[in-house]
Amino acid sequence: GQQVMQIPQYQHVQEGEDFTTYCNSSTTLSNIQWYKQRPGGHPVFLIQLVKSGEVKKQKRLTFQFGEAKKNSSLHITATQTTDVGTYFCAVHNFNKFYFGSGTKLNVKP
Amino acid sequence: NAGVTQTPKFQVLKTGQSMTLQCAQDMNHEYMSWYRQDPGMGLRLIHYSVGAGITDQGEVPNGYNVSRSTTEDFPLRLLSAAPSQTSVYFCASSWSGTSTDTQYFGPGTRLTVL
Numbered sequence: 001g002q003q004v005m006q007i008p009q010y011q012h013v014q015e016g017e018d019f020t021t022y023c024n025s026s027t028t029l030s031n032i033q034w035y036k037q038r039p040g041g042h043p044v045f046l047i048q049l050v051k052s053g054e055v056k057k058q059k060r061l062t063f064q065f066g067e068a069k070k071n072s073s074l075h076i077t078a079t080q081t082t083d084v085g086t087y088f089c090a091v092h093n094f095n096k097f098y099f100g101s102g103t104k105l106n107v108k109p
Numbered sequence: 110n111a112g113v114t115q116t117p118k119f120q121v122l123k124t125g126q127s128m129t130l131q132c133a134q135d136m137n138h139e140y141m142s143w144y145r146q147d148p149g150m151g152l153r154l155i156h157y158s159v160g161a162g163i164t165d166q167g168e169v170p171n172g173y174n175v176s177r178s179t180t181e182d183f184p185l186r187l188l189s190a191a192p193s194q195t196s197v198y199f200c201a202s203s204w205s206g207t208s209t210d211t212q213y214f215g216p217g218t219r220l221t222v223l
Contacts, residue, residue, distance in 0.1 A: 009149060030208050042199055042214040043152065050209070088151060092208035095159060096167060097142070101151040 004091050006100030014108050019076040021103035023089035032072045034063060038085040079107045110135050113215035115200050121221045122190040130185040130218050132200030140206030141183040145196040158183055159206050190222045
């Protein structure tokens with residue numbers, strides 16, 4: 001079954017506003033990955049978090065892994081229309097990858 | 110490198126028909142997997158393979174078969190298509206399938222079952 005819960009399901013923002021999506025697990029994770037899927041496209045790997053409390057940045061994107069390694073977040077500062085898409089977190093358990101249900105981001109210009 | 114390729118891009122089937130979705134990768138990856146993507150449900154794992162000759166079930170395997178006779182190819186067979194199998198199907202591959210591997214996805218096959 002679903003190993004990780006992701007919220008919100010949808011987010012509509014005005015260009016320039018910030019955006020955050022969250023992933024939560026009931027169990028301690030070894031690591032967590034984040035993927036982005038553009039409309040009509042396929043998921044593309046963004047980043048991986050491994051250490052407790054880890055924070056990584058990619059330009060306007062900030063990824064955090066919780067201290068207990070049970071939750072993670074992706075924050076986009078000052079969204080742009082190029083950020084439109086669905087963002088997924090993914091976790092691993094016994095040879096299987098489990099994806100969150102995704103957060104679909106729409107950015108109004 | 111072509112990466113992960115999938116054919117066809119689009120397919121319409123009638124209930125009860127069978128078909129095979131093709132997936133190939135040229136990165137010499139050991140781990141390959143199939144997902145289906147439905148609105149609001151993310152990507153759900155159908156079947157996966159950790160190497161040639163080895164396959165196993167994922168979250169939603171019913172109605173689908175797979176085989177892995179070579180490292181490069183991982184076809185997905187629908188035995189008797191049902192409307193509930195209308196979805197977008199993605200094939201993915203990674204080096205060995207460990208938790209830290211990056212997964213590379215194919216472009217997807219959009220399947221409609223009438």
